[in-house]
Amino acid sequence: MSSLALSWTALPLPRADAKTPQMADVSPPTDEELVAAARDGDEVAFSELVTRHKRRVLATAARFARDDHQMDDLAQEVFLRVFRNLGKFRAEAPFGHWLARITVSACYDFLRKERKVREQVSLDASVLELRDGRIEEAVAAGRARELVQWGLGRLTPEEQLILTLAELEERPMREIAELTGWSEANVKVRAFRARQNLKRILENSHER
Amino acid sequence: MNDNPDPELEALFAAARAEMPDTSRVEYALETRLTARLRAEQGESVFAWAWRLCPFFAALALAVAWWSHSTQGAEVYSRIAAEAAPSSEELLAYLTGDR
Numbered sequence: 001m002s003s004l005a006l007s008w009t010a011l012p013l014p015r016a017d018a019k020t021p022q023m024a025d026v027s028p029p030t031d032e033e034l035v036a037a038a039r040d041g042d043e044v045a046f047s048e049l050v051t052r053h054k055r056r057v058l059a060t061a062a063r064f065a066r067d068d069h070q071m072d073d074l075a076q077e078v079f080l081r082v083f084r085n086l087g088k089f090r091a092e093a094p095f096g097h098w099l100a101r102i103t104v105s106a107c108y109d110f111l112r113k114e115r116k117v118r119e120q121v122s123l124d125a126s127v128l129e130l131r132d133g134r135i136e137e138a139v140a141a142g143r144a145r146e147l148v149q150w151g152l153g154r155l156t157p158e159e160q161l162i163l164t165l166a167e168l169e170e171r172p173m174r175e176i177a178e179l180t181g182w183s184e185a186n187v188k189v190r191a192f193r194a195r196q197n198l199k200r201i202l203e204n205s206h207e208r
Numbered sequence: 209m210n211d212n213p214d215p216e217l218e219a220l221f222a223a224a225r226a227e228m229p230d231t232s233r234v235e236y237a238l239e240t241r242l243t244a245r246l247r248a249e250q251g252e253s254v255f256a257w258a259w260r261l262c263p264f265f266a267a268l269a270l271a272v273a274w275w276s277h278s279t280q281g282a283e284v285y286s287r288i289a290a291e292a293a294p295s296s297e298e299l300l301a302y303l304t305g306d307r
Contacts, residue, residue, distance in 0.1 A: 071229075202217075
């Protein structure tokens with residue numbers, strides 16, 4: 001740490017008057033400028049937006065998707081929606097907030113679609129081994145995420161969405177309300193019920 | 209944030225939070241895949257619009273053909289009548305129904 005600090009301080013600092021005109025012009029464009037350019041058909045600007053925000057979108061998508069393929073699909077769906085709705089972005093709030101709302105909306109639609117698939121194809125057999133373990137054992141074995149995903153998969157899409165945002169992403173209730181468009185009281189009630197249902201599902205699966 | 213803290217559930221969530229999924233494989237070249245999909249979608253949309261306009265163009269072509277056929281027939285008839293009229297008063301009377 002100290003050697004790093006020393007080498008950093010040893011670097012010659014640029015003088016204020018040494019700035020060339022080219023350096024002054026190289027400030028990166030803001031998200032809003034990129035949105036405006038992408039709206040005019042600039043593909044490079046849109047790619048830059050994706051590069052800037054893909055990690056955040058994927059971090060959220062990964063909480064809902066079961067594998068890389070689903071994660072990729074979900075992330076692409078988010079950015080496709082962004083592209084289709086560029087004209088609706090008013091820049092009243094930062095681009096990141098607008099993107100987060102689109103991400104949550106896409107994840108919710110994904111959960112609803114998954115629910116329909118789950119109703120047609122039973123996935124119980126694939127996680128039979130997990131069901132036999134206790135919660136503490138799953139945590140100790142480093143399989144907490146698997147167990148949570150298995151349990152969440154048995155909740156309604158609304159409950160899954162709220163618990164994922166509240167417990168796995170640690171977002172405050174007010175923010176979840178803004179992202180989902182539901183009232184804060186509604187979100188709190190749903191979160192409370194979702195926790196109870198998840199607890200019951202995990203306990204029942206263990207008792208069987 | 210949590211209205212009903214349950215130590216066991218909290219421990220499970222905390223452990224699940226700590227397991228950060230690896231997104232690096234999906235991050236790689238996401239822009240390229242996305243751009244390709246956007247181009248494909250735009251191409252598809254143009255193609256879809258062309259198909260949707262097919263009945264309109266077919267109806268337009270039929271209407272033009274019918275109009276062209278009907279005006280051509282009338283034109284031929286009127287040309288014959290016009291040519292015959294000055295030369296033969298008898299034919300003109302026959303055509304106009306006087307005789």
